Amino acid sequence: xxxxxPYLALLVCLGFAYxxxxxxxxxxxxxxxxxWFGSLGTQAAGQLxxxxxxxxxxxxxxxxxxxxxxxxQYNLNILAKIRSQAPQELWPIVDLRVAKDYAMLARxxxxxxxxxxxxxxxxxxQALLRSLGWKDVSDDAVTKLADQQLRxxxxx
Amino acid sequence: MTRAxxxxxxxxAVIGFVSGNAYGWYNAEQASGFMQSAEVxxxxxxxxxxxLQQFEHADTAHxxxxxxxxxxxxxxxxxxxxxxxSDRQLGFAYIRLAMIEExxxxxxxxxxxxxxxxxxxxxxxxxxxxxxxxxxxxxKRWDGAFGRL
Numbered sequence: 001x002x003x004x005x006p007y008l009a010l011l012v013c014l015g016f017a018y019x020x021x022x023x024x025x026x027x028x029x030x031x032x033x034x035x036w037f038g039s040l041g042t043q044a045a046g047q048l049x050x051x052x053x054x055x056x057x058x059x060x061x062x063x064x065x066x067x068x069x070x071x072x073q074y075n076l077n078i079l080a081k082i083r084s085q086a087p088q089e090l091w092p093i094v095d096l097r098v099a100k101d102y103a104m105l106a107r108x109x110x111x112x113x114x115x116x117x118x119x120x121x122x123x124x125x126q127a128l129l130r131s132l133g134w135k136d137v138s139d140d141a142v143t144k145l146a147d148q149q150l151r152x153x154x155x156x
Numbered sequence: 157m158t159r160a161x162x163x164x165x166x167x168x169a170v171i172g173f174v175s176g177n178a179y180g181w182y183n184a185e186q187a188s189g190f191m192q193s194a195e196v197x198x199x200x201x202x203x204x205x206x207x208l209q210q211f212e213h214a215d216t217a218h219x220x221x222x223x224x225x226x227x228x229x230x231x232x233x234x235x236x237x238x239x240x241x242s243d244r245q246l247g248f249a250y251i252r253l254a255m256i257e258e259x260x261x262x263x264x265x266x267x268x269x270x271x272x273x274x275x276x277x278x279x280x281x282x283x284x285x286x287x288x289x290x291x292x293x294x295x296k297r298w299d300g301a302f303g304r305l
Contacts, residue, residue, distance in 0.1 A: 009168040
């Protein structure tokens with residue numbers, strides 16, 4: 001036991017170092033995050049933090065979308081979560097992304113012959129675009145939007 | 157366990173925890189700085205992109221709302237993280253707002269928005285006094301270039 005003592009002590013030291021590292025990174029990050037934009041005052045800084053958290057979430061979700069129904073469906077779930085935590089004034093931004101996802105889903109379902117599902121998704125996209133004040137929400141316009149999105153590697 | 161062993165383990169634990177903690181704080185600070193920059197960039201680009209699309213496709217009321225959201229967000233970010241590119245972005249946002257006001261017959265609001273646009277472009281082109289038509293033309297060319305990306 002005496003000969004193993006230094007090794008055991010080293011093991012204890014490394015274990016506690018890892019514990020300290022984990023707790024400090026988490027606590028430290030959340031503390032730092034809570035002080036972002038502090039010069040604006042507590043309320044305005046909090047609102048701006050909520051805004052930037054949401055926009056980064058949207059940006060990441062845009063990067064992750066692939067042209068498959070599964071990926072788009074997954075992205076819709078992510079967007080629902082982002083919207084539930086977002087400030088109300090940013091809901092339209094999330095809604096536009098959701099509308100584009102439904103439009104793409106409709107196009108993909110149509111291409112694979114699932115006409116009923118395609119019509120349902122197209123209807124969802126049109127309803128959202130209408131709520132965003134879009135002037136042309138005809139089938140053709142939404143299909144064009146979907147094709148643009150499907151062609152583009154960078155979804156915006 | 158002897159007293160010496162207890163002391164050794166306690167000292168090892170304290171040294172480990174304190175050094176891990178210090179490294180963790182350092183990393184948290186780095187990550188926080190990086191994430192803050194990323195969030196500031198995303199706020200500006202996401203609201204600008206949304207404003208552009210609403211300007212192109214939506215009715216006057218919704219387009220105005222989107223452009224005002226972009227302006228509010230970027231102006232707020234300007235107060236905490238000065239970005240030289242923001243002058244141009246705000247200039248174009250105000251031209252867009254002016255065009256929306258023009259379409260809805262709000263001459264006074266259009267004028268005020270164009271004045272704001274001119275003010276922001278002063279930072280980019282300090283010597284030029286741009287006319288209303290030059291400003292609107294610049295926006296069309298800018299949006300055209302952005303659409304081709």
